[in-house]
Amino acid sequence: MAAGIQCWGDHGLFQIDGSTPMLSLKDKGSGTTGGLFSMSNADxxxxxxxxxxxxxxxxIxxxxxxxxxxxxxxxxxxxxxxxxLxxxxxxxxxxxxxxxPSGTNVGMEIYDGSGSLIYDTGRPILQVVQEIGGSGDFAxxxxxxxxVLTQRTYSRKEKDVRDNGTGFAWIHVDAYHGFIQSTASGFHAVNELFAGGFVSVVGRMDQQGIDFNTYTLGGNQDNLFTVIDVTNT
Known part of the structure; x- marks a missing residue:
């Protein structure tokens, strides 16, 4: 750009310039999940x-x-x-x-070349710290x-049809998902079996005690998260 503002961070990247729309805090809050989810006939x-x-x-x-x-x-x-979990x-x-626009009347306002407001200091900016991937402990x-912002979470579903020793075929499903938990030193990421069981009867089998027709669904791509700093936001 020929004129305007450019703010650089210590990492050598733009923090703010006069042409790139900024990402800033829209709102925040807290929530609570409900009781354990009930799946019919699940183990x-x-x-x-x-x-x-x-x-x-x-x-988010x-x-x-x-x-x-x-x-x-x-x-x-x-x-x-x-x-x-x-x-x-x-x-x-x-x-x-x-x-x-925050609507505040103090602080800095930045406009692009067309006169559109792309940032003012009335809202906290998105502050990226680093990316973390896979599972384990991250300090x-x-x-x-x-x-953490979720870029990608591990997901896998295994489905098979089995006898289960009764002479009847059952569909069995195990589902895995990537989860992350805040810790005193950072984050802990885990790929966890979160649901499964014999979910339905599909009919009688001729051969008892034999598992067959096993499917694995999902790309098996591991977790990828973006860590952000939310201090004082």
Missing amino acids: YVNFSLGSVPYSPGDL ALQCYGAPIALSGKNLDGSAQVMA GANVSFNWWRYCRHI LPGGRAYA
Whole structure:
């Protein structure tokens, strides 16, 4: 650009310039998941569901110390679905989007070349710390508060039809998902079996005690999260 403002970070990248729309805090809040989800005829389930407000274009960051948690999709009402390993799990959330004018009358305002407001200092900016991938423990500098944006979560479903020793064929499903939990030193990510069991009877088998027709669904791509700093937001 021929004129305008350019702010560089210590990492050598633009923090703010006069042409790129900024991502800033839209709103924030907290929520609690419900009781353990009930699956008809399932042998075991250990997850609960909650929700976060969502509009197209929003980036949602989560923070949960009580249990592993995941952003798992959208509900029928358009809100984002949160899944937790355990019942009645409390969590915090932040929503970021293309900057919305804050309406404050003090501080800095930045306009692009067409005269559109792309940032003002009345809203906290999205502060990216680093990316973390896979599973395990991830340490971060102390003295700050962090949340994670989900880029990709591990997901796998295994389905097979088996006898189960009764002479009748049953469909058995195991579902795995990537979860992340805040810790005192950073985050812990885990790929966890969260639901499964014999879910339905499909008819009589000629050969008892034999498993057959096993399917594994999902790309087996591992977790990828973006850590952001939410201190004082």
